[in-house]
Amino acid sequence: MNSKKNNAIGVFDSGIGGLTVLEKLIEMFPNENFVYVADQGHCPYGTKTAKEIGDRVEKVSRYLYQQDVKAIVIACNTASLHIDRARAVVDIDVLSVIYPTCDRAASLTRNGKVAVIATIATINSNTYQNLLTEKGKTPVALACSEFVDFVETHSLDDPGMDKLVADKFKEFQDTSFDTLIHGCTHFSLLEKSMRKCLPDGIRYVACGQPTGESLRKLLAEKDLLTDRNTAGSVKIYTTGGVQNAENTMKWFTAQHEPVQHVDID
Numbered sequence: 001m002n003s004k005k006n007n008a009i010g011v012f013d014s015g016i017g018g019l020t021v022l023e024k025l026i027e028m029f030p031n032e033n034f035v036y037v038a039d040q041g042h043c044p045y046g047t048k049t050a051k052e053i054g055d056r057v058e059k060v061s062r063y064l065y066q067q068d069v070k071a072i073v074i075a076c077n078t079a080s081l082h083i084d085r086a087r088a089v090v091d092i093d094v095l096s097v098i099y100p101t102c103d104r105a106a107s108l109t110r111n112g113k114v115a116v117i118a119t120i121a122t123i124n125s126n127t128y129q130n131l132l133t134e135k136g137k138t139p140v141a142l143a144c145s146e147f148v149d150f151v152e153t154h155s156l157d158d159p160g161m162d163k164l165v166a167d168k169f170k171e172f173q174d175t176s177f178d179t180l181i182h183g184c185t186h187f188s189l190l191e192k193s194m195r196k197c198l199p200d201g202i203r204y205v206a207c208g209q210p211t212g213e214s215l216r217k218l219l220a221e222k223d224l225l226t227d228r229n230t231a232g233s234v235k236i237y238t239t240g241g242v243q244n245a246e247n248t249m250k251w252f253t254a255q256h257e258p259v260q261h262v263d264i265d
């Protein structure tokens, strides 16, 4: 038996977007314990340099490792670009959201055209575009970093959301795609507005479910799935203000302990 199997799973993002992944993971692994870090003191990542993002990935991963987690899920596409910086400082498995999400989208598309919306850093890295091209699909990419700021500072019923999304989506050169990847974990929270301005029938692919499936495979292979049969605990830390986090994550209804502040420097 693996002695770490009842340890928590570490999850992090630059902010509250990764809670869309955590929400799915809690649903898929109700008996696991989770420790989530919202690195809101350093959000957004998507407009930072590669070095700055890599430095945060290293620091947050080291922090989670010190909490004795058994695996880390980088619930952030932008941070996943620098997964090697995490792997260099921890001795446990680290998962990226990018590969499972991209695989899911590639398997869903019927006409081969897949849109990916993500932060400036993720789009500029061409990671999704290259992966889709390797799979024989045609990528249509759009950087939407402004969506991150919106999610971090507004409630989801804010009337400005539809206009923000509609104005931004005018920049799509081509809207004949039939599948859209939320290549930023904040973005699935805006899907309601996206559906209002894009053609019907598009499949929207968020990171949570495919990443959870890849996590299940990994934990099973390593004999790391918990053997507890009671509900797990969920701890949420923010490197920013607790009040701000609580105000903007009202949509996150999964059972969790009160949000706590932590400095990770």
Ligand code: DGL
Binding pocket: 013, 014, 015, 017, 018, 043, 044, 045, 046, 047, 075, 076, 077, 078, 079, 119, 122, 145, 148, 183, 184, 185, 186
């Ligand atoms: N949620 C993050 C992602 O998936 C990035 C947001 C940010 O720019 O900080 O890429």
